Every structure is written in C-alpha cells, then in structure tokens.
Amino acid sequence: MNAWDDYRIILALERSGSVRGAAQALSVNHATVSRRLAALNRRLDAAVFERIEGRYRATAQGKPLVAGALRMEEAAYAAEREMAGLDQSMSGRLTLSLPDVVAKCLLMEDLGRFCHEHPDIELVLHTSHSFADLDRREADLVLRISNHPPDHLVGRRLFKYARSCYCAPHYLANTAFARLRWLGWPDDADRPEWVQETVFPDVPVGMRIEDPMVRHAAALAGHGLIFDACFVADRAAGLVRVPGALPILDRDIWVLTHPDMKAAPKVAVLFRFLVEAISLKRGLIEGRPATA
Amino acid sequence: MNAWDDYRIILALERSGSVRGAAQALSVNHATVSRRLAALNRRLDAAVFERIEGRYRATAQGKPLVAGALRMEEAAYAAEREMAGLDQSMSGRLTLSLPDVVAKCLLMEDLGRFCHEHPDIELVLHTSHSFADLDRREADLVLRISNHPPDHLVGRRLFKYARSCYCAPHYLANTAFARLRWLGWPDDADRPEWVQETVFPDVPVGMRIEDPMVRHAAALAGHGLIFDACFVADRAAGLVRVPGALPILDRDIWVLTHPDMKAAPKVAVLFRFLVEAISLKRGLIEGRPATA
DNA sequence: ATTCATTGGTGCGTACTTACACCAATGCTT
DNA sequence: AAGCATTGGTGTAAGTACGCACCAATGAAT
Structure with missing residues (x-):
C-alpha cells in the first residue's frame, strides 16, 4: 500500500546522497529511510542505489525510478497548487x-x-x-x-526602493575623515562598487556584517557609515542621513x-x-x- | 510521510466511485480507505469527494488532485517499466x-x-x-x-490461425439432418455469420456455451457440431473433422x-x-x- | 597519528495504522 | 411493501512501522 511513498524516499536519497540527509528532508528518522530502502530493494529484487565514494547514487536500474519520482513530484505539486487556486474560502x-x-x-x-x-x-x-x-x-x-x-x-512590479547613506548623529563630526569607515557585507572588497555611487566613494569598508539588523545596530553604535534602505533608516531613531546624500534607486519591488x-x-x-x-x-x- | 499514497486512494475512489470498491482495488479494508479519506480531508481542510446519487465524485477542488494522481500513476508505471527493461538478469x-x-x-x-x-x-x-x-x-x-x-x-505478427467444423465420430451418421445443431456462443443469433462460412450454413445453433472447454466437451458428448480451432480439435481424441470442411483462416497471432x-x-x-x-x-x- | 564528526545498520519499546467485526442507512428487487 | 444486498462509519484488538537508542565503520581535521 505504501508504494508511491517509496518514490519520495528515492527522490530524497537522490538529492541528498545520504540516508540521514534524505530522512531529514522527509522529516523522519534515518532508520526509517534505511529500512524502507532495504524493503524496496527486496521488493524490486534489484538495487536502486549504490554507495560510491560515500555517496548514494542511483544505479542504472534506479535511474528510471528517480526520473519517475521527479515527474510524480511535479504532478503532485501542480495538483496541490491547482487545488489551492480553487479554494473559494476566506479562511x-x-x-x-x-x-x-x-x-x-x-x-x-x-x-x-x-x-x-x-x-x-x-x-x-x-x-x-x-x-x-x-x-x-x-x-x-x-x-x-x-x-x-x-x-x-x-503579479505586479511596483517601483524601485531607495537606499542612501546614514550614520549616528555625531559620527561625522567626531571622526577624522581618514578614519571614516563603511559598514559592509562579508564578501565586499575594500572599495566595492556600491561605495562608488555614494558621497564617500573613497572611504574604505571597515566592519563587514551579514545581518542587516546587526549592521544597522553597528551604525547606531557609531561604528561607521551604513548604506541602508531609506524606509528603514529614515524611520529609525538614532540615525541621520549623511548631508548631501541622495536616495539611490536600486531594485524593483514585486508582488507576485x-x-x-x-x-x-x-x-x-x-x-x-x-x-x-x-x-x-x-x-x-x-x-x-x-x-x- | 504517507502523502503520495493518498493519491492512490484518490485515484481508486474516482475510478470505483465507492469506498469499498476503492479498497478492493487497493487490496485493503474499506475502513482504511474511509479513515484515510477523512484524514486527507482534514489535512487539506477541504472535501476532495462528495457523495452524489450514491456515488463518490471529486469536488471542484478535488478534480485537480485526481488529474495529478493520474499523471503520477502514469509516471510510476513508466518508471517501473523502464526499470524492468534494464534488468539484465535471467532470473x-x-x-x-x-x-x-x-x-x-x-x-x-x-x-x-x-x-x-x-x-x-x-x-x-x-x-x-x-x-x-x-x-x-x-x-x-x-x-x-x-x-x-x-x-x-x-513484436511480430506470425500468421492466421484456422478454425474448422468438428463433431463426435458418429454424430453425423446418427443424427437426422433436420436435427443437426451447432454449438454456439451465448450471444449468437439462430444463424450467426460464422455459420454461413461453414459446410452447414443452414443448420441452426442449438446449445449456446460460453466456455471453449465446455463447448468442446459438449461436442465430445455428441451434442452438436462445433466450430473450433484446428490446433485444439485436430489433436483432440474423440472429435473428427466434418468431411469436406476446410480450415478457415481467422485472426492473426501476435507475440508482443x-x-x-x-x-x-x-x-x-x-x-x-x-x-x-x-x-x-x-x-x-x-x-x-x-x-x- | 589521533581525535572527532558523520555515516549507515540494528535491537527494542511505543505508537500508530490496519483488519475484523458489527452497525445504521440506502437502493434495488420481488 | 417487504426483504435483501450493498453502502459507509465506528469500536476493538492485532500487527506493523516508527523513533530512540547504541553500534561499528569511514573520512576529515588537528
């Protein structure tokens, strides 16, 4: 009876390459995946996967099953989407x-x-x-x-959102120009492209912070200049726009x-x-x- | 975890129109189908089937699920076929x-x-x-x-197989012409088409028997003329071909x-x-x- | 070389799903 | 109209599959 669910296991195994990874993707214990794969091999009287270099790969005979599982997944997702699209309720x-x-x-x-x-x-x-x-x-x-x-x-493309340059109120007055620093992203170069478009194209990047909220907090604490979304920084207490900094229109906002x-x-x-x-x-x- | 198996239930319900019919098709108890359908409706927060005139029919929202299940079935069958086609074993x-x-x-x-x-x-x-x-x-x-x-x-079309007219050895000698009878099929008319091609086109159909083996036995018992496959009747002890009856080539034999x-x-x-x-x-x- | 993390497999107790009942309700036949 | 067959639903007991352990084996990092 649980014949079609085996295809989910096949798909998860193909994608993750490990029993434990597949189990995680399926939100079950790895023992379950291990046992059901064994049962499947027994039932089909053929190995669906083989372990090569520590990774599960579909055998020649297993490949059609993987391909079939992909098509089944596509059909299942489409079915659920179409059903959701027909839901007339407001709850x-x-x-x-x-x-x-x-x-x-x-x-x-x-x-x-x-x-x-x-x-x-x-x-x-x-x-x-x-x-x-x-x-x-x-x-x-x-x-x-x-x-x-x-x-x-x-859906609709609305309009572009703007970013601009901000810092703590007294950061500019209290910091020598040579010690000014941008708050950047982890993978930024010393003078990344986006810096060129600002009013301080020659200021280097100092602290590199991935999380926008943490970067924001760093600016509040007076640790540098931040190039931030206007809808964030303009409403944030404790940050001021750098004098002369214009809003720079960046990417589009889509509702889809x-x-x-x-x-x-x-x-x-x-x-x-x-x-x-x-x-x-x-x-x-x-x-x-x-x-x- | 048993998400895709629910599609099998949906498909079986759609085809049979009843919980018990679906259960039979899936080789499970009807209570299982009943409960799993209830669980599915609960999980989707929508009815997949409705009972109309004593028959389960997919609701508007259920129809996409049925369509998806059909595509999943097709994919599953194709996958198993292709896998079987790659089986190199001779066991x-x-x-x-x-x-x-x-x-x-x-x-x-x-x-x-x-x-x-x-x-x-x-x-x-x-x-x-x-x-x-x-x-x-x-x-x-x-x-x-x-x-x-x-x-x-x-595959290959081989050749046509032949049928001809047979009866028990002394049937013709012991039966008046007016009492001769064909052994026919249940839905035969009194003088069906196939009778016209035989050597006794004017003899009516007597006993009508569906099963070929039983019809064969009836001929052996001397209950009438039988229009039978030559490979059956020519090798059968107790039947003789009607004098003058030619083999009539009928349908093709295919191995596919x-x-x-x-x-x-x-x-x-x-x-x-x-x-x-x-x-x-x-x-x-x-x-x-x-x-x- | 050693430690550590991660892998897949297996025994065991539990929890869930299932089959077997029996039931009321409905439709068909006589 | 009454009997009968068939339908779907539910309680209960049994069976199965599951998660949680723990295990040995393998590969990566120090």
Whole structure:
C-alpha cells in the first residue's frame, strides 16, 4: 500500500546522497529511510542505489525510478497548487514570503491590520533569506526585491526602493575623515562598487556584517557609515542621513503569485492589500522627505 | 510521510466511485480507505469527494488532485517499466499473458520446456480473458489473437490461425439432418455469420456455451457440431473433422511486448522462444494435415 | 597519528495504522 | 411493501512501522 511513498524516499536519497540527509528532508528518522530502502530493494529484487565514494547514487536500474519520482513530484505539486487556486474560502492558512527587513520595518502595522480585517485567515510570514518556491507551495505570495523579472510568476512590479547613506548623529563630526569607515557585507572588497555611487566613494569598508539588523545596530553604535534602505533608516531613531546624500534607486519591488493561485479570493485580497499598502508608502520607500 | 499514497486512494475512489470498491482495488479494508479519506480531508481542510446519487465524485477542488494522481500513476508505471527493461538478469519473475486455450492446447509442452531450460526464471502465465495491459505491467509479454494491429506495442505478427467444423465420430451418421445443431456462443443469433462460412450454413445453433472447454466437451458428448480451432480439435481424441470442411483462416497471432521492455534479455529470450515454438506448429495451427 | 564528526545498520519499546467485526442507512428487487 | 444486498462509519484488538537508542565503520581535521 505504501508504494508511491517509496518514490519520495528515492527522490530524497537522490538529492541528498545520504540516508540521514534524505530522512531529514522527509522529516523522519534515518532508520526509517534505511529500512524502507532495504524493503524496496527486496521488493524490486534489484538495487536502486549504490554507495560510491560515500555517496548514494542511483544505479542504472534506479535511474528510471528517480526520473519517475521527479515527474510524480511535479504532478503532485501542480495538483496541490491547482487545488489551492480553487479554494473559494476566506479562511485558513495563507503564506506570504518576504524579506525580513520589509516585514519588520515597512509592513508590520499593515500586516497586523490585515489579520485584524480577516480574522479567519491564518497569515503565515515566511522570511527565509532564500526566495520561496511558489511552484512547491512554499508560499502563496511573495514580495520579492529584484531587478530580474520573475520566471513564470504573475503579479505586479511596483517601483524601485531607495537606499542612501546614514550614520549616528555625531559620527561625522567626531571622526577624522581618514578614519571614516563603511559598514559592509562579508564578501565586499575594500572599495566595492556600491561605495562608488555614494558621497564617500573613497572611504574604505571597515566592519563587514551579514545581518542587516546587526549592521544597522553597528551604525547606531557609531561604528561607521551604513548604506541602508531609506524606509528603514529614515524611520529609525538614532540615525541621520549623511548631508548631501541622495536616495539611490536600486531594485524593483514585486508582488507576485503563481498563476494557478491568482484567482483564489484569499490570495487576491492579500495581493491587493499589499499593493495598496506599499503604494501608500511610496515616498518613504523612494527616500523622499515625508513633508514634500 | 504517507502523502503520495493518498493519491492512490484518490485515484481508486474516482475510478470505483465507492469506498469499498476503492479498497478492493487497493487490496485493503474499506475502513482504511474511509479513515484515510477523512484524514486527507482534514489535512487539506477541504472535501476532495462528495457523495452524489450514491456515488463518490471529486469536488471542484478535488478534480485537480485526481488529474495529478493520474499523471503520477502514469509516471510510476513508466518508471517501473523502464526499470524492468534494464534488468539484465535471467532470473526472477516473467509474466506471459495468453488465451487459456492456447496455453492449454497449443503451448503447454513448450512452456514447460522453457521453464526447464531457464530454471531461475519464474514464469507466470496470465490467462485472464481480458487483454493484459502491458503499460501497467500486468504482463511482460502477450500472445494476442486479433486482427487489429496493437496500439503501441512491439513484436511480430506470425500468421492466421484456422478454425474448422468438428463433431463426435458418429454424430453425423446418427443424427437426422433436420436435427443437426451447432454449438454456439451465448450471444449468437439462430444463424450467426460464422455459420454461413461453414459446410452447414443452414443448420441452426442449438446449445449456446460460453466456455471453449465446455463447448468442446459438449461436442465430445455428441451434442452438436462445433466450430473450433484446428490446433485444439485436430489433436483432440474423440472429435473428427466434418468431411469436406476446410480450415478457415481467422485472426492473426501476435507475440508482443512493450517497447520499454523489449531489450531485457529475459523478455527477449521468451519472445524468440514463443515465435519459434509457434512457427514450428504452423501446419497444425493453419489446419493443414500433419502428413502434408 | 589521533581525535572527532558523520555515516549507515540494528535491537527494542511505543505508537500508530490496519483488519475484523458489527452497525445504521440506502437502493434495488420481488 | 417487504426483504435483501450493498453502502459507509465506528469500536476493538492485532500487527506493523516508527523513533530512540547504541553500534561499528569511514573520512576529515588537528
């Protein structure tokens, strides 16, 4: 009876190359994968995988099973997507994938209001750093910041968001020009490209911090200049824009969903909500003074 | 973990329209199907099936799942076929589907010899009346008697098999012409088409018997004329060909396999064996006297 | 060379799923 | 209209599969 689930094990083994990795992907114990693979080999009277250089690889006979499992997975994901797209209810789970900074510093109040307006919808925020895969139903909608048009997703490109140069209020006055430093990213060069576009193209990178929030905190503590999103820094107490620094329009803001799910009322209502909420904050996002 | 197996339940429910029918198709208890369907609905937070006029039908939301399950099934069958086609061994299970009469009266000794020559091959004879579906791996090879070319199977058309008119030795001498009767099929008319081609086109059908072996026994018992395969009746003690009755060539004999499995040595060797064994009996099958 | 981490396999107790009942409800046949 | 067959649902006991251990083996890092 558990014949088709074996294909999931085959797929997980092929992808991870180890019994323990496959078990993790399937959220089961590695003993389960080990035993079920053994049972599968016994049932098929042939080895599906062989261990080569410490890695599980499909045998010649196993390869068709892997290919079949891939097609089954595709069919299963498509089926679940299409089913979700036909859901006419305004209740249940609804997942939005978006950059954590956007969630925290730009849309937190709006998302709270959305939950209040739709109390039966269980909104789930997915703020993993990697983009959610809507094909695999990791999310119903994504708010993506990118200059590349999305593969096959549908939705709207809104406008570009702006970044500019910020620092703690007295950092510039208290620091000799030669000791000025940028707060950069771990893989930045001494004078990366983005520095060239700022008002301090000759200041080198000092501390390199991956996490945006930590980089932000470092700037607050007066440890350097930060090139940060205006919607974050302009509203942050304890940071001022460097005099003369203009907002630099960077990547586009996209609100996207999968074509299969566009028609679902739940998805559509959050889509419109996000577009409106973001559009209302266009001035802030593009780094224009709120008084203008 | 048993996520993909639910698609098997969906498919079985869609096809049979009842919980008990689906359970039978899956070889499980109907309570299992009932509970797993309930669990699935709970997990998806939506009904996949609804009962309309006493029959389970997929709901609007369920239809994509059924479509997905169909594609998954197709992928699973294709994967297993391709894997079986790569099997290089000369051992293990090998299934041949063929008409029971052919197995019993024509190839029984040959098939026994095949098993003797290949002791590690577990030959399985599949003599269901309906054609085995090679796509679904119900058999590795089929011996089919038909005038229609096979859909997408590959193999060889050999030659037509012959039928002629037989009866018990003294049936004709002991029966008045007006009381002669054909032994026919249940759905035969009084004077069906096939009677017209015989030497007794004006003799009506008497007893109507579905099973070929039983019809054969009825002829042996002197209950009528029988229009039977020459390879059956010519070798049967107790039946004689009606004087003047010629063999009538009927449908073609095909030996077929699935393209995916043609290359497997096990399949190829049985294929060649069958072609040779049948060809050696061409005279018998075409109803020509053995002395010619 | 030694230590350490990671791998896959196996015994064991538990928890879950299943089959076997029996049940009420519905539809078909007589 | 009444009897019968078939349907889907549920309680219970048995069987199976699972997770948690612990194990030896292998490879990586110091």
